[in-house]
Amino acid sequence: AQTVTQSQPEMSVQEAETVTLSCTYDTSENNYYLFWYKQPPSRQMILVIRQEAYKQQNATENRFSVNFQKAAKSFSLKISDSQLGDTAMYFCAFIHTTSGTYKYIFGTGTRLKVLA
């Protein structure tokens, strides 16, 4: 069964510093996509970054970047120059595709607090 594990339930970081959120997943599929979503206290979920498994290059989006290690099945999120607005729940998610059907699986989330 496919699983997504986020081993850090809570983290905190000082404003302007860098923090890395970990995510590991388990799958026997070869064709899949990985995502990091942010859910601020207002509850609206926002996509932070998306990675296609067949792409070797790590995705980046401004201050957000991932370290995608396919062999290790690891997909960590690095937030550089943390800002107060980065305070949120972060979910790692995985979607695999098999014969046109797919399932979306989320991790349990990491609550990140950015401290002033």
Added chain:
Amino acid sequence: KAGVTQTPRYLIKTRGQQVTLSCSPISGHRSVSWYQQTPGQGLQFLFEYFSETQRNKGNFPGRFSGRQFSNSRSEMNVSTLELGDSALYLCASSINSAKETQYFGPGTRLLVL
């Protein structure tokens, strides 16, 4: 462009009742997915609709159903409500597929008493 909208935002029902939630996707988006978020189970995928057809389904009982209209608006129905159905129900839309960037609505918070 207007974002994804969900109505109602809050709902209180009693056990045994049924409920219908509505989701209007971003204009031009044809894929609509539904998720259930609870403190105990986290985020779980319910189903995805595309062009008025259910394309993918998560592991939920048949009490959970949905449909999509020709304008891509989607509704989710839960029949015979149980206490455990209390949750935040999120809808997300994307242009063609949940594999792409999804845009989430604010959610409908359902409380079952």
